Amino acid sequence: MLKRICVTLCQAAVATGMMAGLAAADDSFIIVQSTTSTQNSGLLDAILPQFQDKTGIEVRVVAVGTGQAIRNAQNGDGDVLLVHSKPSEEQFVANGWGVQRFDVMYNDFVIVGPASDPAGVAGSEDVVDALTRIAQAGAVFASRGDDSGTHKAEIRLWAATGIDVAAQSGTWYRETGSGMGATLNTGTGMGAYIMTDRATWISFGNKGDHQVLVQGDPRMFNQYGVILVNPEKHDNIKADAGQAFIDWLTGAEGQAAIAAYQIDGQQLFFPNATR
Numbered sequence: 267m268l269k270r271i272c273v274t275l276c277q278a279a280v281a282t283g284m285m286a287g288l289a290a291a292d293d294s295f296i297i298v299q300s301t302t303s304t305q306n307s308g309l310l311d312a313i314l315p316q317f318q319d320k321t322g323i324e325v326r327v328v329a330v331g332t333g334q335a336i337r338n339a340q341n342g343d344g345d346v347l348l349v350h351s352k353p354s355e356e357q358f359v360a361n362g363w364g365v366q367r368f369d370v371m372y373n374d375f376v377i378v379g380p381a382s383d384p385a386g387v388a389g390s391e392d393v394v395d396a397l398t399r400i401a402q403a404g405a406v407f408a409s410r411g412d413d414s415g416t417h418k419a420e421i422r423l424w425a426a427t428g429i430d431v432a433a434q435s436g437t438w439y440r441e442t443g444s445g446m447g448a449t450l451n452t453g454t455g456m457g458a459y460i461m462t463d464r465a466t467w468i469s470f471g472n473k474g475d476h477q478v479l480v481q482g483d484p485r486m487f488n489q490y491g492v493i494l495v496n497p498e499k500h501d502n503i504k505a506d507a508g509q510a511f512i513d514w515l516t517g518a519e520g521q522a523a524i525a526a527y528q529i530d531g532q533q534l535f536f537p538n539a540t541r
Contacts, residue, residue: 293504294322294324300327301414302447303463307468313527321514323511332413332415335349336349346495351419365495366493368493369491370538372487374464374481377479378450380457380476382457385405409449449462450466454473454474468530490535520539521539
């Protein structure tokens with residue numbers, strides 16, 4: 267009997283040690299649900315090692331469209347949300363899925379198109395007028411059509427034109443249902459106009475004869491925000507490690523790392539966190 271008790275106690279001790287080890291391993295990483303632009307631009311690859319070196323916490327990124335990232339976070343499939351659709355982010359917090367939203371950084375959207383510019387929009391700083399001219403010319407426009415932050419912004423701008431692009435789907439208005447990189451590849455291949463975030467465009471390698479044609483409209487401002495997923499909604503959320511990442515990203519070191527990231531001498535994101 268005594269021997270059996272000792273064996274049981276030893277097994278319990280081993281199991282406890284294993285659970286402690288697993289907990290420690292779990293605390294060593296977090297999952298960030300993020301948008302494709304932060305990944306495709308190379309930003310996260312550049313700055314996340316700095317956070318890991320400082321804290322020992324690895325950041326594993328799931329890069330999808332903003333709409334999908336929000337749904338994933340709502341399902342508890344991530345500890346932190348880093349996306350770029352402020353109205354959707356604020357709703358996420360208001361509905362109790364997120365703790366608090368913080369501004370992180372910004373850039374802008376641009377419309378790129380072929381050098382031939384069939385709609386004659388080159389140099390325009392009025393995005394609504396430019397989209398109207400593209401539609402009136404029946405020029406091909408490639409949309410992500412994927413509920414991403416870029417797609418949400420694009421649809422808001424089309425709404426301002428009064429043009430029902432859903433009714434034009436499959437004609438001059440083409441929806442790829444894909445991420446920004448794939449949409450740029452498709453759009454450049456068909457000589458289409460495309461709305462993209464500037465960071466992805468700068469880092470995109472297959473530009474062909476496409477160039478930035480429409481830029482500078484304040485309505486094309488592109489703000490990014492970060493949110494801790496509410497641990498009261500899901501037991502698996504690593505609140506302490508997730509908050510440590512948010513504090514770093516919105517603090518002096520993270521903001522400096524964002525500002526320092528450049529491609530060909532061009533800064534892709536501009537930090538603007540306020541705490």
